[in-house]
Amino acid sequence: MAYEVEGKTIEHDEEGYITNISEWTEPLAGIIAKDEGIDMTDEHWEVVNFLRDYYNEYQIAPAVRVLVKAIKKKFGAEKGNNKYLYELFPYGPAKQACKIAGLPKPTGCV
Template sequence: MTAFVEFNGRIYDTDEEGYLANLSDWSPEIADYMAKLDDCDLDENHWEVINFLRAYYQKYQIAPAVRVLTKFIGKELGKDKGNSKYLYQLFPYGPAKQACKYAGLPKPTGCV
């Protein structure tokens, strides 16, 4: 069984957990749509994390686990945002896992 998301008349292949199969399919619009499917409205704070993840992935070719994400967010965006409590408020299903999904990235290693 193939998983997919249909958006704006186009079908996007995903894995069974909803992560885009092709990184090149990502756009801010598909991210917003995927978030809405999870009852999440992305605001500027979400986008800071999503954009950070995309830049991190472009540089290292890996999606960071939550500990690495928290550490780097703290360095990039400040201590008030570089903590688990803040990140879980934005992404209650797991900051690394849920944010990577909306960023069009693979599921981070070590995430269940």
């Protein structure tokens, strides 16, 4: 199983998470998002980039409650809440946004 992007083949697991996180590119994010039925806006990118920074620092993808708290700290309460994040990523902000960000599935996420 693999994504095809700009002539490159990028392996992913059965749920669509890429196998090697160093292969992530922005065009790839666009393709994964499309598969997920998401049209990437600036608001989507804000969360995806936040997740990538978070992962770089802590080497782990946050569980959704941790993500909500961390977003709230950085961008304020109008973005750091479940409703806002679920509107952007209807199938779960941690799960879906992590997939688009090229990160592994968050720990404790079923």
